[in-house]
Amino acid sequence: MSCNGSALGLNTSEADPSAPAPLRVSLAVAMLLMIVVSFLGNAVVCVIVYQRPAMRSAINLLLASLAFSDIMLSLCCMPFTAVTLLTARWHFGAALCRLSAALYWFFVLEGVAILLIISVDRFLIIVQRQDRLTPRRAKSIIAASWLLSFCVAAPSLAGWAVVEVPARAPQCVLGYSELLTVRAYAVTLVGAAFCVPFTLMLGAYLCILHAVRKNAMRVRNQSDSLDLRHMGRAGLRRLQRQQLVSLDLGFKTKAFTTILLLFVGFSLCWLPHTVYSLLAVFSRRFYCSRDFYVASSCVLWLGYLKSALNPLLYCWRIKRFREACADLLPQGAHVLPGLPERLRRRTRPRALYVCGESQSSV
Template identity: 70%
Template structure:
């Protein structure tokens, strides 16, 4: 490992002073804190696995929900499911025991899978953001389910190509001794640093810039359209409008309703983007510091810092299903239908009957009717 080699052997380009000749070992957090973090990660694993798997099952079982956006969301959920299965349990075990028990080869495989599924999730968010920008700003709805499947396949292939160097005995990935999972370690090789810059740029900084620009453009277009519809419909007298004016007003009202629907869907994607940014900005900065700063990587607090930042990066897998349940009514209803009847408090009512029953209209009374 880089922190255990001598300055003359591993860092010939560094000045031969005492600060670089040896480095203190990583200080693991106290046992109660490690157990608490491992238990929290186990809960996040279960929550992310169940919530994202539910979305995949819903899209698979309901052909009516296989729209382009839903296919992309299902792909995002599947990448989070695989991340919860292939990486999070081993990190939780290493947190408790402060030792990697799964071999050097699987260490590299786990690191490659971690970046692979993260890159795929980021790629899906980027595709959805650009699609929303084209629909709302450019008014071009190009992404149908067939094209969405082709774009999803291309994103999987590109994500694998970016994450694959970790499998080819890449020297930066080291067996956990300073972190609870295989992470990028310090290096002075120009090729290694260039790869890390490309990896972190593809996983966060480049998608963040594109998505931020898309969302700013969408917000500006939504505000401009809302002001235009308001100005055009302001002060109109329906009794004096000709038939052509009435048709134009109806089109404006339909545009306002369509804009409201698209803005609601855009708000859901924007919340996912905010969650992605908050969870992955610290990890991206942490990865760059680990590779470019030997003092940070070999510091005594690196293990504790790694544990907290890795836990925050995994939190995104749990955050997404919560947003789906909060913002998407069909997802909530489909999740309730997936539950066994023994876990349901209220009896299940068929969807056709739910649409026909409207208690708010049955019991509504006007001022001229009796209150009894």
């Protein structure tokens, strides 16, 4: 039931947004900037993986799929929200409202699924010491994740969720309902988009942190126990093995740090959205309050921010990403001269999933 007592389904109430114009305009302008950053930054990732066969490792295919889902989110959903924020009206009809809501959850679910797959892969490599993800398996996993995300998001098109048509919100969002089926689907949707992936990724990262700390202490203790004065040929080989282990540990730690930052960004951007969505479906008081539009605007803006943060994080952490961006620019647009070709190092495709300054995933 909507706030004006209409029937379940699409709520077409014409309540005023009750949001100050400066706030709406500021969020809309910032969202337009996010569209540009998200599209261009994530397009660079897709172009790099597409144009360079050496970059088509399993993990880079996952990153390209994550970037593509963010591109589609920025093109198919964010412009409608920006226009609605500027005009305080939904100009695109009820059918497109429900379609945009389904696409929103579809692309969000896909991005979260890819991030979860990457986290599980890091867990298997660092904790279980199993590197079984091949490009062929990655393609199958990506196809399955897109299919599963579509299956979870598609029922909203069939009326399994109450969708609020603006002007009560700047985008078609989940609305209040007393039907158990609608509430159950809303819980399933929110759980698949945040709760379940967050729990699994948090557990994986805690295990990774424990394994990294344990390995670092073991390497340090074994290094301290070596007596260089009485070291023979066997001792030298042992020292070399310890140095390789230490190098590999630093290699994995740098990669894990960037993935952990992606997880932190996902958590900070989507935790408010999860709480907001559940309150909108279960709490009539919150749904009908005057602050609902303001809360919707801020929470949706924060949720979209994640799509623009990923390429910014790549640019900050990954040297090869910055070099690739420079290579894609026109020749006259380069500010600094490029490195000579003989100084550029070729990296093994299986080792591309490193997000440090010296090696990177892209």
